[in-house]
Amino acid sequence: MWHWSNVTESLPVVLRGFRLTLLATVLGSLVAAVLGLALAIAGRAPTRWVRVPVRAAVAFVRSTPVMIQLFAAWVLLPRLSVTVIGVGVLGVHYAAYTSEVYRAGIDAVPRGQWEACTALSLPRHRVWRAVVLPQALRNVLPALGNYAISMFKETPFLSVIGVAEMVHQANEFGSEHFAYLETLTLTAAIFLVASYPTSVGLRTLEERLARSH
Amino acid sequence: MGDFIAALSHSLPDVGDGLLTTVEVTALGAVLALALSFALGLGTGSPWRTLRVPLRAVVEFFRGTSLFVQLFWLFYALPILGYQLTPLACAVVALGLNYGAYGSEVVRGALAAVPRGQWEAAVALNLTGWQRLRLVLLPQAWPQMIPPFTNLLIQLLKSTPLVSLITVGDITFRMQQIRAGTGDTRDAYLLLLVVYFVLAAAATSGMNAAERRAKARLGLGAAAARRPRATALERAASRGAA
Amino acid sequence: MPGPTDSAPLGKPRLRVPGDGLDRITFEGVVKRYGDNTVLDHLDLGVRRGERVTLIGPSGSGKTTILRLLMTLERVSDGFIYLDGQPYSHMHGPHGTLVPADEAYLRQVRSRIGMVFQQFNLFPNMDVLANLTEAPVHVLGLDRDEAEQRARDLLDLVGLADKAHAHPTRLSGGQQQRVAIARALAMRPEVLLLDEVTSALDPELVAGVLDVLRDIAQSTDITMLCVTHEMAFARDISHRVMMFDAGRVIETGPPERVFNDPHHERTRAFLKAVL
Numbered sequence: 001m002w003h004w005s006n007v008t009e010s011l012p013v014v015l016r017g018f019r020l021t022l023l024a025t026v027l028g029s030l031v032a033a034v035l036g037l038a039l040a041i042a043g044r045a046p047t048r049w050v051r052v053p054v055r056a057a058v059a060f061v062r063s064t065p066v067m068i069q070l071f072a073a074w075v076l077l078p079r080l081s082v083t084v085i086g087v088g089v090l091g092v093h094y095a096a097y098t099s100e101v102y103r104a105g106i107d108a109v110p111r112g113q114w115e116a117c118t119a120l121s122l123p124r125h126r127v128w129r130a131v132v133l134p135q136a137l138r139n140v141l142p143a144l145g146n147y148a149i150s151m152f153k154e155t156p157f158l159s160v161i162g163v164a165e166m167v168h169q170a171n172e173f174g175s176e177h178f179a180y181l182e183t184l185t186l187t188a189a190i191f192l193v194a195s196y197p198t199s200v201g202l203r204t205l206e207e208r209l210a211r212s213h
Numbered sequence: 214m215g216d217f218i219a220a221l222s223h224s225l226p227d228v229g230d231g232l233l234t235t236v237e238v239t240a241l242g243a244v245l246a247l248a249l250s251f252a253l254g255l256g257t258g259s260p261w262r263t264l265r266v267p268l269r270a271v272v273e274f275f276r277g278t279s280l281f282v283q284l285f286w287l288f289y290a291l292p293i294l295g296y297q298l299t300p301l302a303c304a305v306v307a308l309g310l311n312y313g314a315y316g317s318e319v320v321r322g323a324l325a326a327v328p329r330g331q332w333e334a335a336v337a338l339n340l341t342g343w344q345r346l347r348l349v350l351l352p353q354a355w356p357q358m359i360p361p362f363t364n365l366l367i368q369l370l371k372s373t374p375l376v377s378l379i380t381v382g383d384i385t386f387r388m389q390q391i392r393a394g395t396g397d398t399r400d401a402y403l404l405l406l407v408v409y410f411v412l413a414a415a416a417t418s419g420m421n422a423a424e425r426r427a428k429a430r431l432g433l434g435a436a437a438a439r440r441p442r443a444t445a446l447e448r449a450a451s452r453g454a455a
Numbered sequence: 456m457p458g459p460t461d462s463a464p465l466g467k468p469r470l471r472v473p474g475d476g477l478d479r480i481t482f483e484g485v486v487k488r489y490g491d492n493t494v495l496d497h498l499d500l501g502v503r504r505g506e507r508v509t510l511i512g513p514s515g516s517g518k519t520t521i522l523r524l525l526m527t528l529e530r531v532s533d534g535f536i537y538l539d540g541q542p543y544s545h546m547h548g549p550h551g552t553l554v555p556a557d558e559a560y561l562r563q564v565r566s567r568i569g570m571v572f573q574q575f576n577l578f579p580n581m582d583v584l585a586n587l588t589e590a591p592v593h594v595l596g597l598d599r600d601e602a603e604q605r606a607r608d609l610l611d612l613v614g615l616a617d618k619a620h621a622h623p624t625r626l627s628g629g630q631q632q633r634v635a636i637a638r639a640l641a642m643r644p645e646v647l648l649l650d651e652v653t654s655a656l657d658p659e660l661v662a663g664v665l666d667v668l669r670d671i672a673q674s675t676d677i678t679m680l681c682v683t684h685e686m687a688f689a690r691d692i693s694h695r696v697m698m699f700d701a702g703r704v705i706e707t708g709p710p711e712r713v714f715n716d717p718h719h720e721r722t723r724a725f726l727k728a729v730l
């Protein structure tokens with residue numbers, strides 16, 4: 001039933017996939033972090049023509065499955081590499097989540113801060129850069145970290161459009177050598193070993209940030 | 214587009230089946246997840262270490278490994294060990310375990326958020342542990358659980374396309390079949406996105422209604438504020454102490 | 456001190472004050488509504504250059520709203536506000552009309568007014584010095600050294616010279632409010648608005664802040680509009696006290712007169728409850 005030889009033979013293949021998994025997670029998280037902030041600020045635009053479409057698009061992306069979004073992007077953009085599509089879709093999908101986190105962080109900045117900025121006639125870009133965002137972002141970091149971890153665990157979806165990430169590699173080896181048991185268990189273990197300590201680290205960071213207030 | 218609509222209308226019963234299957238998988242998965250949320254949530258919050266620690270490990274295991282991997286493991290790896298689950302069973306078990314683990318944190322957090330005084334008063338009234346939970350703590354914790362549960366439910370719904378990969382005939386599976394038949398791709402996926410969006414909106418409004426009702430029963434809503442109600446504690450005292 | 460007064464229970468106060476006698480601030484028929492609630496009801500108001508006016512009255516009578524309108528935190532529902540005779544709430548539109556001022560116009564004139572808030576509203580992500588230099592650098596265009604020098608001079612003035620690099624959250628309420636006063640003064644405003652600046656302070660810290668404000672009153676001719684419950688302070692620094700009720704000025708005059716010999720019945724009732 002369980003053959004350790006399968007584990008040792010599949011390990012290099014699976015780890016090669018893990019490299020791509022990590023790459024996709026890091027790049028996707030960067031896209032989500034930056035795009036999410038842009039969407040949050042756009043979602044507060046004074047003009048309705050910007051605010052409403054942005055909020056509607058965010059709600060739509062957030063409420064629909066990432067797997068279908070991957071398929072849709074894949075057929076709409078056949079000339080892009082699947083890795084680029086994968087990173088892009090993950091980034092956009094999670095930007096919809098992070099924009100809500102940013103929005104909550106911005107809303108949490110007390111109104112008195114905005115009023116003090118008006119009283120001092122600060123220009124709009126200084127209001128955001130020097131006063132509002134530094135306060136808004138302080139609490140956003142742990143939530144962003146959690147979404148990065150979630151994204152990490154959703155990278156296997158990229159396998160459906162052919163990205164050679166970890167699960168894709170595990171399945172390929174598993175089907176060729178009838179070693180599904182070992183490869184999938186190995187993959188699960190790698191996910192656990194990578195995500196659990198990160199989650200714990202993030203939780204302590206969150207607690208420390210909460211205490212420093 | 215015309216081809217697609219034609220093919221769609223021809224296979225309407227299949228599409229309907231697919232939709233029902235999606236709803237079925239979501240509902241069954243959610244029910245299992247809910248049950249496990251409470252079982253694991255109460256367990257990980259229990260004062261007994263022999264219960265708390267292993268269950269905590271179970272929760273972290275299912276939260277830390279990917280749902281995708283869990284599903285594929287049940288479908289491809291489990292048979293090698295000699296146990297065979299139907300694709301539907303694999304789907305429901307994987308969804309239930311994964312989201313049950315996340316849900317357990319919601320339950321644990323909501324129970325911990327009930328003011329300590331409630332627990333102390335329940336002890337003072339000589340209620341047993343189960344009575345404390347059932348009559349005093351859970352009714353107060355429940356309304357706080359609904360919004361995070363709603364989020365988890367929507368996430369569960371959004372993970373169901375996964376099951377099409379292990380041959381469960383949900384709406385994604387059916388649409389893929391139609392797509393393969395007509396060679397059309399774009400419209401099928403756009404339509405799928407809209408279908409899931411509508412399902413998510415329906416689920417959200419249902420949960421919001423449930424939240425309003427739960428809050429009203431607890432005397433937290435505006436309508437309830439106009440009626441004098443016995444507190445959960447008072448009702449528990451009259452039932453439990455007897 | 457002020458010359459002969461003429462205070463009618465309602466309407467325009469006429470008052471002479473030392474100075475060139477021109478109005479720094481003029482309210483003309485100002486109305487402010489929040490939904491169905493009319494907070495200011497066709498208010499006419501004049502404040503001279505260099506004049507210090509205290510606004511008193513029950514809460515909800517509209518005193519703070521006047522300050523907020525002047526600081527452009529709210530817009531008028533009706534009527535006009537002028538600064539030094541020039542439109543402030545409005546700007547010149549086509550064919551000599553007055554249209555509501557847009558942000559670009561307000562940005563040009565707003566710096567002449569400064570405000571100190573009840574809740575201080577210091578920026579917690581900057582130290583004290585940065586709080587004081589932010590606006591002078593980015594709005595007035597001062598270079599950093601100049602702004603820092605000005606900031607340090609002001610910190611001397613408010614008695615917090617050693618706190619330049621302290622973090623606002625580590626300071627007491629009284630210290631924070633003094634920093635807030637310095638921050639407003641760093642912009643060299645012509646008008647200083649003080650919105651219940653001691654109401655959020657523990658009693659033993661109030662005196663420190665009021666002393667600073669007294670110094671400023673005595674050593675500068677800045678126009679001040681003050682909403683406060685501190686009647687002794689009002690008596691010390693004000694040229695004029697205005698009693699508000701339900702969005703209208705019901706009495707106005709020099710502090711000794713209003714406090715010792717209120718003409719209006721509601722002023723009497725209010726002072727009896729407060730003094």
